[in-house]
Amino acid sequence: MSLEAxxxxxxxxxxxxLGVFDLEKYVAGVIYPDSRYLSGIDRHLTHSLDYFVGxxxxxDFEKGWFTHIIGDKIFGEVIEDKxxxxxxxxxxxxxxxxxxxxxxIQDLEDFRSFNIQGVLDYLDYYEIHFHEDERKVIGYxxxxxxxxxxxxxxxxxxxxxxxxxxxxxRKEIALLRKKVVELYEDEKLIEIINDNFADGMDLYQxxxxxxxxxxxx
Numbered sequence: 001m002s003l004e005a006x007x008x009x010x011x012x013x014x015x016x017x018l019g020v021f022d023l024e025k026y027v028a029g030v031i032y033p034d035s036r037y038l039s040g041i042d043r044h045l046t047h048s049l050d051y052f053v054g055x056x057x058x059x060d061f062e063k064g065w066f067t068h069i070i071g072d073k074i075f076g077e078v079i080e081d082k083x084x085x086x087x088x089x090x091x092x093x094x095x096x097x098x099x100x101x102x103x104x105i106q107d108l109e110d111f112r113s114f115n116i117q118g119v120l121d122y123l124d125y126y127e128i129h130f131h132e133d134e135r136k137v138i139g140y141x142x143x144x145x146x147x148x149x150x151x152x153x154x155x156x157x158x159x160x161x162x163x164x165x166x167x168x169x170r171k172e173i174a175l176l177r178k179k180v181v182e183l184y185e186d187e188k189l190i191e192i193i194n195d196n197f198a199d200g201m202d203l204y205q206x207x208x209x210x211x212x213x214x215x216x217x
Contacts, residue, residue: 003107029064035140
């Protein structure tokens with residue numbers, strides 16, 4: 001997944017294409033899919049477009065949810081395309097540290113580039129769609145607020161702490177921290193990662209904008 005500053009920045013960049021009216025429900029929908037990390041429900045339920053097949057007149061919550069799935073697809077493609085030498089070098093099961101490290105670094109840039117403080121209070125709203133434990137869904141919103149709220153900046157350590165709170169074990173955190181350090185040794189590479197959002201928006205315009213508009217009707 002992309003981290004939530006990236007998801008929120010992307011969702012606000014395209015909200016007019018979806019005809020969003022209720023920002024509180026929209027924002028809550030944006031982060032809803034990743035509540036699965038605490039609720040434990042199958043990723044396919046919250047991250048598959050199957051839920052939206054044949055649907056029209058989406059609610060604003062569902063529009064936010066939809067942008068999350070599209071955002072994951074877009075930024076996943078961006079990472080695989082731009083960082084193929086890093087990502088494809090690893091065995092499929094061993095790619096997550098490099099991919100997650102790139103996502104953390106991009107999230108830091110997206111936090112700097114988007115007024116996330118203006119939308120975090122919308123996370124007091126939530127919906128349940130798969131009979132999840134309500135407390136877990138609320139708990140996920142609290143993790144996100146703790147990550148971003150009332151901060152002038154966030155750090156890699158903030159991203160690692162959030163990963164730990166969402167279930168990553170100590171060994172995985174150590175691998176992830178090591179990979180982030182490796183990336184930061186190359187200043188040019190960091191600049192390239194910081195351009196991920198712009199590259200993702202270009203891909204959105206080329207490939208996904210019409211799909212989004214089809215669900216805005």
